[in-house]
Amino acid sequence: MPSTRALIHAPWSASKVSTGLRCPQLFHFKYIQKLKEPEVMPETRIGKAIHKALELSLMGTPIAEATSTVRAELPSDIEQMRFDNLATGMPPFAARIGQFRKRRRVARQLVEYSLAVREDLTTTQFYAGDAYYRGVLDLGYLFEDDSIALVDHKTGARIPGTSITxxxxxxxxxxxxxxxxxxxxxxxxxxxxxxxVEWSPAVRPELVRDELVPDLLDNIEAAALAVDDGPRTHPGSWCDRCAYRSICPASKDIRYEPVEYYEDDED
Ligand code: SF4
Known part of the structure; x- marks a missing residue:
């Protein structure tokens, strides 16, 4: 059974869990105060744009049309150039998916597919009041041989030390x-x-049940515990990409306070 503090903050998602574990202050801004982001990071805008272009193309829009539609919504030439650079990977990705679909018997394609479970891991609607954990799958293929491929598009860099699983x-x-x-x-x-596209080894339902489910529930509990003491700042390299940094006192200290360094201080 989830703890009361975990239930209070439901529904959880992968990014909500990682935000809670990374910085309780950010969790507070985003999920408790529900403050509008004071600044939207260019990386966030570009990431959303490329996700949208991929979604459109996977749903059948020609790539040139999908990219030009979302590109036009980016506010500066620099962001559009960064988008163009990422978008050069779309034709090879589409070709790879096309070959993959020819080789395997696909029963169903899932694009931007919402999934949610209750605390007892039975399924529910994404926006239902009893959703405990939920997520939107970027891309999935259900095959006729009772297997499924789940794909997450990432615009950021790999996180050292973490596996795909x-x-x-x-x-x-x-x-x-x-x-x-x-x-x-x-x-x-x-x-x-x-x-x-980097793949994990095949995961069996027994591994999901015996390892991934307990691990996920533990991570939710750890995040709930981390945010339980209120909005504590936890500065780190992630502050550079934090949309709330302009209103976070810790970030102001880090970015603007002059650092005085004397060699004698090392003794
Ligand atoms: S700037 Fe850093 S410390 Fe402040 S809320 Fe954002 S992530 Fe947390």
């Missing part, structure tokens, strides 16, 4: 609850900037 365990848990007949889960990360 660590990063996508939430999606595996959600998909296992939604598609109970599935016997094998393939977890893939589409590294957009590197134009590569």
């Amino acid at each position: 660590d990063q996508l365990e939430g999606y595996a848990v959600l998909a296992a609850a939604a598609f109970r007949h599935v016997r094998r889960f393939w977890l893939g990360i589409h590294w957009i900037a590197e134009r590569s």
Whole structure:
């Protein structure tokens, strides 16, 4: 059973858990005060744009049309150039997906597919009041041989020391609850900037049940515990990309306070 503090902050998602674990102050701004982001980071805008272009193209819009539609919404030439650079990976990705679909018997394609579970891991609607954990799957393929491939598009850099299974365990848990007949889960990360798709070894439902589910529930509890003491700042390299840094006292200290350094201080 989840703790009361975990239930209070439900519904959880992968980014909500990682925000709670990383910085309780940011969690407070975003999920408790629900403050509008004071500044939207260019990386966030570009990431959303490329996700949108991929979604449109996977749903059948020609790539040139999909990219020009979302590109026009970016506010500066620099962001449009950065978008163009990432978008050069779309034709090879589409070609790879096309070949992959020819080789395997796909029963169903899932694009931007919402999934949610209750605290007892039974499925529910994404916006339902009893949703405990939820996520939106970027791309999935259900195959006729009772396996499923789950793909997450990432615009950022790889996180050293984390496996694909660590990063996508939430999606595996959600998909296992939604598609109970599935016997094998393939977890893939589409590294957009590197134009590569990295796959985990096949994951069996037993591994989801015995390892990924307890791990996910533990992470939710750890995040709930971390945010339970209120809005504590936890500065780190992630502050550079924090949309709330202009109103965070810790960030102001880090970025603007002059540092005086004397060699004698090292003694
Ligand atoms: S600037 Fe850093 S410390 Fe402040 S809320 Fe954002 S992530 Fe947390």
